[in-house]
Amino acid sequence: MTVLVVGTMAFDSVETPFGKVDHVLGGSATYFSYSASFFSPVRLVSVIGNDFRQADLDLLKQRSVDLAGVQKAAGKTFSWSGKYEGDMNSAQTLDVNLNVYGDFKPQLPQAYKDSRFVFLANGSPASQMMVLDQVAKPEFVVADTMNLWIETSQADLRRLLTRIDALILNDGEARMLAREQNLVAAGEKVLTMGPRLVIIKKGEHGSFLLTRDGTRFAIPAFPVPVVKDPTGAGDSFAGGVVGFLAREGAHDDATVRRAMVYGTVMASFVVEDFSLEAFKRLSAEGMKRRYDQFVKFISL
Amino acid sequence: MTVLVVGTMAFDSVETPFGKVDHVLGGSATYFSYSASFFSPVRLVSVIGNDFRQADLDLLKQRSVDLAGVQKAAGKTFSWSGKYEGDMNSAQTLDVNLNVYGDFKPQLPQAYKDSRFVFLANGSPASQMMVLDQVAKPEFVVADTMNLWIETSQADLRRLLTRIDALILNDGEARMLAREQNLVAAGEKVLTMGPRLVIIKKGEHGSFLLTRDGTRFAIPAFPVPVVKDPTGAGDSFAGGVVGFLAREGAHDDATVRRAMVYGTVMASFVVEDFSLEAFKRLSAEGMKRRYDQFVKFISL
Numbered sequence: 001m002t003v004l005v006v007g008t009m010a011f012d013s014v015e016t017p018f019g020k021v022d023h024v025l026g027g028s029a030t031y032f033s034y035s036a037s038f039f040s041p042v043r044l045v046s047v048i049g050n051d052f053r054q055a056d057l058d059l060l061k062q063r064s065v066d067l068a069g070v071q072k073a074a075g076k077t078f079s080w081s082g083k084y085e086g087d088m089n090s091a092q093t094l095d096v097n098l099n100v101y102g103d104f105k106p107q108l109p110q111a112y113k114d115s116r117f118v119f120l121a122n123g124s125p126a127s128q129m130m131v132l133d134q135v136a137k138p139e140f141v142v143a144d145t146m147n148l149w150i151e152t153s154q155a156d157l158r159r160l161l162t163r164i165d166a167l168i169l170n171d172g173e174a175r176m177l178a179r180e181q182n183l184v185a186a187g188e189k190v191l192t193m194g195p196r197l198v199i200i201k202k203g204e205h206g207s208f209l210l211t212r213d214g215t216r217f218a219i220p221a222f223p224v225p226v227v228k229d230p231t232g233a234g235d236s237f238a239g240g241v242v243g244f245l246a247r248e249g250a251h252d253d254a255t256v257r258r259a260m261v262y263g264t265v266m267a268s269f270v271v272e273d274f275s276l277e278a279f280k281r282l283s284a285e286g287m288k289r290r291y292d293q294f295v296k297f298i299s300l
Numbered sequence: 301m302t303v304l305v306v307g308t309m310a311f312d313s314v315e316t317p318f319g320k321v322d323h324v325l326g327g328s329a330t331y332f333s334y335s336a337s338f339f340s341p342v343r344l345v346s347v348i349g350n351d352f353r354q355a356d357l358d359l360l361k362q363r364s365v366d367l368a369g370v371q372k373a374a375g376k377t378f379s380w381s382g383k384y385e386g387d388m389n390s391a392q393t394l395d396v397n398l399n400v401y402g403d404f405k406p407q408l409p410q411a412y413k414d415s416r417f418v419f420l421a422n423g424s425p426a427s428q429m430m431v432l433d434q435v436a437k438p439e440f441v442v443a444d445t446m447n448l449w450i451e452t453s454q455a456d457l458r459r460l461l462t463r464i465d466a467l468i469l470n471d472g473e474a475r476m477l478a479r480e481q482n483l484v485a486a487g488e489k490v491l492t493m494g495p496r497l498v499i500i501k502k503g504e505h506g507s508f509l510l511t512r513d514g515t516r517f518a519i520p521a522f523p524v525p526v527v528k529d530p531t532g533a534g535d536s537f538a539g540g541v542v543g544f545l546a547r548e549g550a551h552d553d554a555t556v557r558r559a560m561v562y563g564t565v566m567a568s569f570v571v572e573d574f575s576l577e578a579f580k581r582l583s584a585e586g587m588k589r590r591y592d593q594f595v596k597f598i599s600l
Contacts, residue, residue: 086481087481087483181317182387182525182526182527184525185525205502205506205520206518206520218506220519223484227482254600297518298518300595
């Protein structure tokens with residue numbers, strides 16, 4: 001089955017202890033799409049400025065990512081600049097320019113409207129709902145969010161949470177949304193807000209699943225000795241998760257557990273280099289090999 | 301097989317968001333012994349002052365902990381006072397009084413000298429080696445350490461590392477000892493310092509095993525929605541690990557993996573209440589039940 005994703009396509013400038021890159025391909029929907037494309041065809045909804053590079057579009061096209069939903073607007077592409085230090089678990093944002101993304105009204109091409117698996121990458125809850133409104137019969141909707149929306153759009157966010165099946169968010173965001181320091185209790189509280197599943201991303205510490213029917217499941221991150229740039233790890237994780245679910249056409253507990261492993265594997269590659277460089281070198285076989293290694297890594 | 305442990309017996313005063321206790325039973329060797337006693341007989345080496353309570357000694361005796369190695373010295377028992385806030389992953393020490401522990405020269409009773417499984421709880425590397433010198437034929441020696449010794453006794457610590465089989469330490473300590481921010485790389489560097497196994501404790505995020513022959517294994521913590529007091533979690537974890545290894549009389553990879561699960565389970569109980577209160581309520585059946593739950597929690 002195909003996956004529908006809405007989110008940013010961006011130019012990133014990133015500095016880490018391992019180097020510095022300027023104006024490279026980034027964005028939540030970009031990372032998600034490339035990652036999900038290892039499992040399913042992807043339908044992408046986003047907006048780019050007239051400075052966007054054809055080579056970057058071609059990169060996604062080659063991965064069977066449908067770009068019919070990518071609007072081209074007058075102006076510059078969304079750009080972000082950030083820095084990672086120390087344990088590199090969180091970025092320090094140096095600069096954000098919404099540019100054409102500021103006026104973005106997501107419009108689904110007619111052919112996208114029958115999508116069943118949907119990922120609403122981080123964006124305003126209002127815009128995320130605008131996408132949902134256009135999907136005829138969504139079967140499994142996953143959303144991401146961030147501290148900004150928890151702080152400034154709590155009412156919209158709470159409405160969104162009643163319309164989705166799963167929320168993927170990081171540990172700090174879960175604690176903030178639930179107003180609860182204990183991560184297990186925080187996850188349990190988020191479950192009461194609407195979603196049937198909550199997946200908490202913990203960076204180098206892995207991820208944690210809670211479901212309304214009582215399932216609890218956690219896995220560590222794949223051990224990567226050199227993390228060059230964590231940008232895109234969360235969206236690549238989500239790409240593996242939702243891409244795999246769409247491929248299986250299922251979202252029962254057992255499938256979600258395996259999906260989290262695929263998400264973990266995809267994230268472990270993307271952090272090994274800047275931008276999408278490590279993905280570009282990755283084959284389906286290389287991905288499957290690491291999946292098998294990871295299963296050994298977590299098995300008794 | 302029995303387990304030999306050397307470490308502190310203490311009085312703790314602890315404040316957490318869930319309450320405050322004053323002068324309750326604590327200490328690394330105490331937590332370790334009680335935890336390990338679920339798996340193996342324990343031989344305890346420590347020192348107490350003349351203010352130590354008979355009821356606390358009786359508590360350990362009932363758990364088949366051999367107290368022949370506990371010296372009684374004139375003066376007060378080691379005491380520690382600390383506070384946990386926020387995510388409760390680390391304690392803020394308010395006060396430490398070494399008291400009789402300051403002059404402690406560990407002396408093994410003759411009957412302890414044939415011990416094969418040894419745990420050197422956190423203490424000066426010099427005193428840890430003093431214990432090792434008295435064990436005739438140690439088969440598997442595990443040590444803990446802390447930032448204080450990494451900072452002040454690095455030379456002794458590095459000597460100790462060449463004499464032990466496994467080092468258990470927390471993530472911050474691993475990063476400090478290896479002078480390396482990436483935890484995987486830090487663990488790999490610690491392996492080059494001597495131990496065949498390194499187990500990195502990550503508090504609420506679980507634990508991570510690295511071995512010289514290339515094994516990598518990680519498990520999350522058991523999801524505890526109400527952590528009342530994390531004091532003793534690390535030593536209770538170690539008690540489960542080393543206690544189980546001694547029970548099996550083995551330390552191959554597969555056994556170490558299962559031992560880490562038992563350690564995780566023991567730690568998950570102790571944090572549910574202050575001091576050793578949750579242990580006192582715990583039965584062998586209750587422990588085994590949570591082991592089975594945990595295996596489900598981490599299984600694909």
